[in-house]
Amino acid sequence: MTAIPLEAFLTVSGLIFGIGMFGLIVRRNLITLLMSLELCLNAVNIAFVGADAHLGLVEGQIFALFIIALAAVEAAVGLGIIIAIFRYRKVESSDEVRDMRG
């Protein structure tokens, strides 16, 4: 079995990270913003696991496990805040969440 080169992992993870960043910049839906954030963190996971396959170590996988757990925490808190925002105002887009300016 030929090993997948490190560059392949990094390309995939770079693409996914870029898609996540792109989503964070152009999308306006609050939940889509959270999903894009998760995409960025999961791109980091792919890169870590790929790096482990290349280096033959395990620390990257441990790091990826921590990222998976804490990304879930962040998503939970984010969804909680979105629900709190929805209770005050039926917003659909992040353009409507801008009481503070200047």
Place this chain on the structure above:
Amino acid sequence: MGIERLVGAVEIGKLSSVLPELIIFTLAFILFALDLFLKPSQKKAILPPLTAGGYIIALLSFPLVETGINFGGTYVVDKLSLIIKVFAILIALTVLAFSRIYFSERKSFYGEYYYIITFTLLGAMILASSYNLIVVYVALELVSVGFYILTALLRGSFISKEGAFKYLIFGGISIALASYGAVFMYIYSGSVDLREILTHKGEDLHYLILGLVFFMIGFAAKVGAVPFHFWLPDAYEGAPTPVTAFMASVGKMAFFIPVIRVMPYISETFHLPWVLTVGAIAGITMLYGNVVALVQKNIKRLLSYSSVAHSGYFLAGIASASLIGVKAVVYFLIVYAIISAGAFLTVAYLEKNKDWSNRIQEFSGLRFNFPYLAFGFMVLLLAMLGVPPTVGFVGKALVFTSLSFSSLWVVILIMIIATGISTGYYLRLIVLMYMKDREKTISVENKSIYEVISLILLSASAVLLGVLPSIVWRFISESGDILFKGLK
């Protein structure tokens, strides 16, 4: 090689060196359990004194702490981390003094507040002594998630939720960027220990550069340096004011520590690019923060932009990439934590008044109603400005010194201009308080002795540490030497 090291990390090290963290950790879980079982009326009576008591016990345990590297090299207890931890707990105590009445008056007294602020403090303490990227990541998330929740904790306030959501998105981006940087550093060196990464002599130097760039962008976003600062004023304005005080002081200290730890190693290999990039970001941040603060109408927003500008001052000290720069930044961070906590808590005190709207004009003639409070606030503003007998002067003078040793004259010039601009808004507040007449009388009911004591302590230490900087400087000086010489 990896698995043996990880198994080694599991064995329990010297517990005496993590005693304060253990106390705070235990306290957080006790508070968590009590919050489940107590009645709402009991919570108000039990949780605040218990939390404060736990913090005081943690403070008292510091003389027992032994310095050293612990838990298989993942956790470093040195003088730098110890002094940051002591001040983090002290400032958390002053924030606690304001919390009960502030949240009760707004019908937002939640038991969650006490254990979340305790966990956040624990995260800041862990962040202060971590060299390992996994520990940095977990501590960073612990602090950040705590801040998101604390920001959203004000019932009936939409801007509180709005600030929390903006903070969550930008905080998430910054953590994603920093951990993406960690990947490249890991590929470069095969290690997640910052010291091993930065002392590693590998051939794929581009991975290290890529990693450091992402890592530093992540942390720049976390501390609110200028191209990535959008969240900071909104989060600080939306948050309950005691929480803002906590974020602006303990949060800022904690987020800068990993950058300070990275700096000595980088200064050897990448001296010039480091100086150029960090110096440029520092200059833009100082100018932008101070110019935008000039036109603010809301006192919390004004102090937030002043906080952005201060991030620029810290980055300027970091840009100098020298021993004196490390010491200057650590001193300035501690000093700024004290004065920003004092300023935000003064605002929290004034917000008890029913018609207080946080507008700048509300400060006119404040000395007639609150002579002592106005004097204390003036001292804190002068300290932020950097007027001689106060701590701000010592902090800024140290940063100037470190910059001049590295011959960064452009950054010095920008810093002088930025400080000149900042005179505009700090002095305007002082003029309003002392030279304008009172339009309406305001009064504060429901004040507690703890609030008064903590405001007096913060204002007094803003002067005391400026007159006698050696009280703190002794510890910082030794810790800076250790950072540069490398750990044993």
